[in-house]
Amino acid sequence: MKGSFVTAAPSTVRPADPASVADESTVDASARSPAPRGSPIAFRNIVKRYDALTAVDDLTLDIAAGEFVSFLGPSGSGKTTTLLIVAGFVIPDRGTITLAGDDITRRPPYRRNIGMVYQNYALFPHMSVARNIAFPLRMRGVPRADIARLVARALALVRLEGLDERLPNQLSGGQQQRVALARALVFEPPLLLMDEPLGALDKKLREELCVEIKRIQREIRSTVIYVTHDQHEAMTMSDRIVVMRGGRVEQIGSPGELYERPRTRFVADFLGASNFLEAKVTVAGEPALLCTPHGLAMRVAGVAHTTVGDPVTVAIRPERIRIDAHRTGAGEWHAARVVDSAYCGETQRFQVALDVGDTLIAVRPNVGEALIAPGSRVSVTWMPADAWIIPEPAAP
Amino acid sequence: MREKFDVFAAARFVPWLFASLVLLFLAAPLLIVIPAAFNDSSILSFPPRAWSLRWFRDYLDSSSWIDATILSFKVALVVSGVSTFLGLTTALLLTRHSFVGRNFVRALVMAPLVVPVIVIAVGLYYVYLRVGLNGTFTGLVIGHSVVTFPYATVVISAALLEVDPRLENAAVGLGAIRPRAFVEVTLPLIRPGLVVAALFGFLISFDEVVIAIFVTSAETMTLPRRIWNGIRFELSPTIAAVSTILIALSTLVMIASELLRRHLRRTSGLG
Numbered sequence: 209m210k211g212s213f214v215t216a217a218p219s220t221v222r223p224a225d226p227a228s229v230a231d232e233s234t235v236d237a238s239a240r241s242p243a244p245r246g247s248p249i250a251f252r253n254i255v256k257r258y259d260a261l262t263a264v265d266d267l268t269l270d271i272a273a274g275e276f277v278s279f280l281g282p283s284g285s286g287k288t289t290t291l292l293i294v295a296g297f298v299i300p301d302r303g304t305i306t307l308a309g310d311d312i313t314r315r316p317p318y319r320r321n322i323g324m325v326y327q328n329y330a331l332f333p334h335m336s337v338a339r340n341i342a343f344p345l346r347m348r349g350v351p352r353a354d355i356a357r358l359v360a361r362a363l364a365l366v367r368l369e370g371l372d373e374r375l376p377n378q379l380s381g382g383q384q385q386r387v388a389l390a391r392a393l394v395f396e397p398p399l400l401l402m403d404e405p406l407g408a409l410d411k412k413l414r415e416e417l418c419v420e421i422k423r424i425q426r427e428i429r430s431t432v433i434y435v436t437h438d439q440h441e442a443m444t445m446s447d448r449i450v451v452m453r454g455g456r457v458e459q460i461g462s463p464g465e466l467y468e469r470p471r472t473r474f475v476a477d478f479l480g481a482s483n484f485l486e487a488k489v490t491v492a493g494e495p496a497l498l499c500t501p502h503g504l505a506m507r508v509a510g511v512a513h514t515t516v517g518d519p520v521t522v523a524i525r526p527e528r529i530r531i532d533a534h535r536t537g538a539g540e541w542h543a544a545r546v547v548d549s550a551y552c553g554e555t556q557r558f559q560v561a562l563d564v565g566d567t568l569i570a571v572r573p574n575v576g577e578a579l580i581a582p583g584s585r586v587s588v589t590w591m592p593a594d595a596w597i598i599p600e601p602a603a604p
Numbered sequence: 605m606r607e608k609f610d611v612f613a614a615a616r617f618v619p620w621l622f623a624s625l626v627l628l629f630l631a632a633p634l635l636i637v638i639p640a641a642f643n644d645s646s647i648l649s650f651p652p653r654a655w656s657l658r659w660f661r662d663y664l665d666s667s668s669w670i671d672a673t674i675l676s677f678k679v680a681l682v683v684s685g686v687s688t689f690l691g692l693t694t695a696l697l698l699t700r701h702s703f704v705g706r707n708f709v710r711a712l713v714m715a716p717l718v719v720p721v722i723v724i725a726v727g728l729y730y731v732y733l734r735v736g737l738n739g740t741f742t743g744l745v746i747g748h749s750v751v752t753f754p755y756a757t758v759v760i761s762a763a764l765l766e767v768d769p770r771l772e773n774a775a776v777g778l779g780a781i782r783p784r785a786f787v788e789v790t791l792p793l794i795r796p797g798l799v800v801a802a803l804f805g806f807l808i809s810f811d812e813v814v815i816a817i818f819v820t821s822a823e824t825m826t827l828p829r830r831i832w833n834g835i836r837f838e839l840s841p842t843i844a845a846v847s848t849i850l851i852a853l854s855t856l857v858m859i860a861s862e863l864l865r866r867h868l869r870r871t872s873g874l875g
Contacts, residue, residue: 295777317776330774334792343788347779391778 246431247308247398248273249294254303256289256455263289264300265455271433271448273308273398276425278434278442280478281452287435290452291401294433296320308398318347323392323430327404329384331376337363337387338372344395362390365424382413389421393428400425402434406441418444439479443467451475471599476523483529483568484598485522489514495592498522502565504542507592514597521598528594529570531558533586541587544568546580556580560588634851641844648841659845669846672830676810679741679826683748684805690749691756691801698757699764717754724750725818732819739821747819748809755808756801763797764790796868803861807854 254267264286271277279287292298294305296317304313312320323344331340341362345355363369366386376384385405392400405421406414422445425432436442442449443463451458451466451474459466459475470476473484485504491497495509498520508522535541547567548559556579558570570588580586636650641659643652663669698710716724728747729738737743767790775785791798813828820829827846834843 297773297777316781317773318779318781320777321779322777324774324777326770326774328768328770330768330770332771332775332789343775343780344778347775347784395779 245396245398245429246274246400248275249308249399249431249433250306251290252304252306254290254293254300254305256286256293256298256300262455264293267303267457269450269457269460271431274429274431276422276432276434276445276447278436278446278449279452280436280439280442280449281458282437282478284454285452286455287437287450287452288403289455291403291433291435294399295322295324295401321395321397322399322401323395323397324401325385325388325392325403325405327407329376329388329408331384331387331391333376336373336375337368337379340376340387341391341394343391348395358394362394365393365427366390366420381409382417385409385417386420389424393424393430396428397430399431399433402432404436405434406436406438414438414441421445443479449479451478469596470523473521473523473598476598481526481569481571482523483526485524485566487520487522489516489518489520492516500564500566502562504562504564504566506595508595508597509592511597522595523598524568524590524595526557526569526571527555527573529568529588529590531560531570531572531580531586531588533580533584535587541589544586544588546582546584546586548582549579551579558586560586562588637844637847638851640841641848643841643844645841648839648844659841660849662840662842663845663849666842668825669827669830669842672825672827675741675824676827679744679748680806680809682745683752683809684802686745686749687752687756687805688760688798688802690753691760692798694753694757695760695764699761700769713757714754716750721751721814725815728815729818738819739824741824743819744816744824744826747815748812749805751812751815752805752808755804759801759804760794760797763794767793796865799864799868800861803857807857811850811854 249271251267251269254264255262256264267286267290279290281287289298293300296312296315299314304311306312307320307322332343335343338359341359342355345358350358359372360369363372366389368383368386368390371379371383376387379387388405402421406417409417418441425445434442434445446463448460448462449466450460453474459471461469466475467479470479470482473482476482476484485500487498487500487504487506489496489511490499490505492511492515494511495507496511496514497505498508498511499505506522511520514520532541543563544560545563546558547561550557551574552571554574555571556574556577558572558580559567560570561567568588639652640648640650642655642657643649644654644656644658645652694713698706698713725747728743728750732738732743737746771789771793772782772785775789776782780788811828812826813832816826816829817832820826825833827850831843831846834840834846
């Protein structure tokens, strides 16, 4: 997985033979399940403009069979437009989309055989749960006896046995979402699209359904594209996350890669929180020695390409900064003063001002230690590996 | 100490009093016509001195009255169908598509509601003279549909606006071609609106007299037109009997439509 983030996997251009697709298994999908039933999908230079606004700007991306990929970004980042392009409700101005090797860019939605789950569920209010789930089967001319069997199986998959005859408005939000999922899966689509499917649910239910969706995806081995603006959903479920911003891909990678080594300030800020320090290279090398204008010196690895005097942005996760009230600043420990402290339940959050002048946010798990009061003298440190360089030029 | 007159308590009865007076005013003609229908007297008079059903029998025995009734039924049924279909297509155009001049089209569709019926009737009469539709069944259906079609459009548009257009898209995404998605999803959801539009069309056509006076002949005599003639030339109490039947029929249709609408709303999962 590592290092495979960008594009052009030659294996995605292959004949549209379902058997060959099922036989082929990519590295990350095979780790989970031996024979993915989903299809690979490839985006090539997709562009979609609405008047002056470019909703999707030159998107190129390969998704392997059976992979769970999230499109993560704020509203207006182009993630939903991308999904609608895959579903066939929006035709891109340029570029092509291939599903299992077939060019589907201009194929009408009803012939794409893609399952879709909507944020508002879009259940048919006049049809019972069973009839809702049977709908895609009826549209495909599946014989009646098979429909009953497949609907029962889909209901079991989403754990809604016994609710067949209910109308959607007699179900809770979570149950409605399960029905929508069953309806999108019952015809065994090679690709499942989910557009903020948990957006309308409360937090507890969201976490529960995250686990459910992941379990179901493992069972059916479908390829999934999941659109969300919630970083937790994206991180807990995805094999890879595509962070989008203003219609462009900001970074693609596994949740771990994105969280540990975001390549832009935007990604570092959108997934979790980060401390950013502007610094200059004082001694080049691996690791290099950096120094902030205030005079904070630190060693950071992964900067072999820089030379002395280059400006760089250093990022450090607040939870990687260790804070100690009993130690004095010496060696790798920096003397500091607590400016503000907050009790956050499972964590404690501190704003500390280093004696050299820089300000950092530190978060530590609440393991029962007393909150350090503002004004207290403390020392902070971090492992050299926990600081990294944002390669992009300093943000405007 | 004497109990004080409570102005506010008394004031609460004012709306009730007002509503009762309005209701009385609206119902007054019925209070005259219905007893008159059961009057034994051979001239249209009120109040009745002796009671009889002879004018109802007179109606049932008269072929001109029965023919007029049957014709009115036929016309009303066809008008109901035509205006519901036109209303549905127009409502779809106006609610689901945006195009240049949409507001103009909307205003044009609504025009028959604003233009006095007599103006429409005169216009129809002159157009029909040229194309030979005066005195024909088709002419009558077209004339009535002009008046009922805007109602159908309004009622069906309101129903369509309540249906999330994303549902139809979802159906298309699940494998339905667009027309199938419409029939499977949107149509059942707007059925209450369609039923109301059809009943409105039926009732308006069944009651309509102004256009009928202009474009019907002796061969295409509708019930309201027959009543009109009766009032002008006969003044027989049969008219009161026919009116009573019409009132009963209208009331039944309104009650039935309300019950049906409630039933459909409940079973469509919208309620």
